[in-house]
Amino acid sequence: MKTTYLKLSLSAFILLGIYSCKKGEAANYKAPASADSASIMVSDSVSSVAGMQVKDKQFIKTANVNMDVKDVYETTISIEKDVQDLGGFVTNSNLQSNVVSEDTYNTSSEEAMLVKKYQTENTIKVRVPTAKLAELLTLINNKKLFLNSRSINAEDITSSIKYAELEGKRIKKTGENISQLKTNKDKVKMSDNNMSEENLQQLANLDVTDNLKYSTIDIYIKEPKLRITEIAITNTRNIDNKYKFNFIYDAKNGFIEGFYLIQKIAVGLITIWPVLLIASVVIYFFRRRKSLQKSIQNISK
Numbered sequence: 001m002k003t004t005y006l007k008l009s010l011s012a013f014i015l016l017g018i019y020s021c022k023k024g025e026a027a028n029y030k031a032p033a034s035a036d037s038a039s040i041m042v043s044d045s046v047s048s049v050a051g052m053q054v055k056d057k058q059f060i061k062t063a064n065v066n067m068d069v070k071d072v073y074e075t076t077i078s079i080e081k082d083v084q085d086l087g088g089f090v091t092n093s094n095l096q097s098n099v100v101s102e103d104t105y106n107t108s109s110e111e112a113m114l115v116k117k118y119q120t121e122n123t124i125k126v127r128v129p130t131a132k133l134a135e136l137l138t139l140i141n142n143k144k145l146f147l148n149s150r151s152i153n154a155e156d157i158t159s160s161i162k163y164a165e166l167e168g169k170r171i172k173k174t175g176e177n178i179s180q181l182k183t184n185k186d187k188v189k190m191s192d193n194n195m196s197e198e199n200l201q202q203l204a205n206l207d208v209t210d211n212l213k214y215s216t217i218d219i220y221i222k223e224p225k226l227r228i229t230e231i232a233i234t235n236t237r238n239i240d241n242k243y244k245f246n247f248i249y250d251a252k253n254g255f256i257e258g259f260y261l262i263q264k265i266a267v268g269l270i271t272i273w274p275v276l277l278i279a280s281v282v283i284y285f286f287r288r289r290k291s292l293q294k295s296i297q298n299i300s301k
Contacts, residue, residue, distance in 0.1 A: 045233045049152040050134035058161055059154040060208070061130055061215040065140055066148040072120040075143050075221055079124060082139045088128030088214065095122040100226060109238045114231040121222035127214040140219065157208065164205070171198050 052059065069075040072095065080090050097118045106112045129135045141147070175194050181187045269276070 049154050050137055052154055057156060057158050058212060059148070059156055060211045061152070061154045063133065063137060063150070063152045063215065063217045064219075065217065066220045067140075067144040067150075067151045068146040068148065069143055069221045070145055071221070072122050072221055072223050076122050076124065078143060079126070079140060079219065080134060083126045083128055085234055086128050086132040086136055086261040088126055088132070088136070090124065090126050093122065094124075095120070097121075097227075104233070106235050106237060108235065110235050110238075112233050112235040114233050116229050116231070117226050118229070119223055119226060121220070124219040124221070126217050126219065128217065130213060130215045133215045133217070136217065140217075145224065161208075164201075168201065171201065 050061065076093060076095060080093070083090055097120045100117045100119065102114070102116050104112055104114050115136075126136075137152070141150075171194060173196070178187060178191050178194060178249075191240070204207070
């Protein structure tokens with residue numbers, strides 16, 4: 001229920017602002033009514049939605065553009081400048097290059113060439129005064145190679161504004177009724193809840209006021225062709241081969257490692273001397289017994 005109050009009450013703030021102390025600002029939303037013929041042509045060339053004005057109606061307008069351009073970087077700079085010239089601002093610009101392939105070619109024993117094939121794209125979010133929406137869309141359209149898609153939306157919030165005005169009066173009346181109650185724990189809690197609801201309503205109203213004054217446009221641009229860049233780098237394969245094997249150094253290390261191995265074997269034999277001693281005694285008695293058996297056999301014969 002409280003969420004419904006937010007969505008609806010945000011309009012109350014708008015109505016109060018538009019029909020009372022902000023009549024001058026409200027006039028800005030009706031710019032096409034007093035605009036010259038050039039502005040009207042700009043609006044008509046894009047879409048009637050972008051420049052639509054209906055008496056006693058309030059619209060929140062948004063747009064989405066997806067198109068191919070010749071140069072993403074130059075188009076990005078141009079769009080951002082147009083937005084600034086029209087009194088708007090950029091809230092996000094995410095330019096990036098998507099690498100399709102990357103290969104390294106050795107050109108000498110020390111140098112190589114890194115060849116990258118890539119496509120550039122950018123996602124831009126801008127906000128522009130609603131009265132300038134159609135003009136900006138026309139400027140953006142002039143930069144395209146191919147228009148993939150474009151959508152323009154005008155959300156009618158007139159009824160929500162009127163309902164929110166009533167909700168604002170209700171909250172105000174509730175506050176007055178609470179103030180007349182006897183001070184106790186329940187009154188403090190009720191007053192706090194009512195104030196919290198009023199604050200949330202005012203915050204939502206500010207958001208709607210901002211969305212009415214400024215339209216949001218999401219722009220996606222990309223280059224249809226592949227770009228190629230060549231970057232000089234070091235021939236790492238040749239460097240690896242150069243230091244992969246050194247005969248004199250490895251022979252010297254082999255001799256030292258062999259000497260250490262002999263020492264380890266000697267130390268190992270010393271460590272197991274009890275085992276060697278027992279084995280020697282067993283072998284001695286085994287051979288002696290075998291020798292005695294042979295002697296007895298010879299005597300018997």
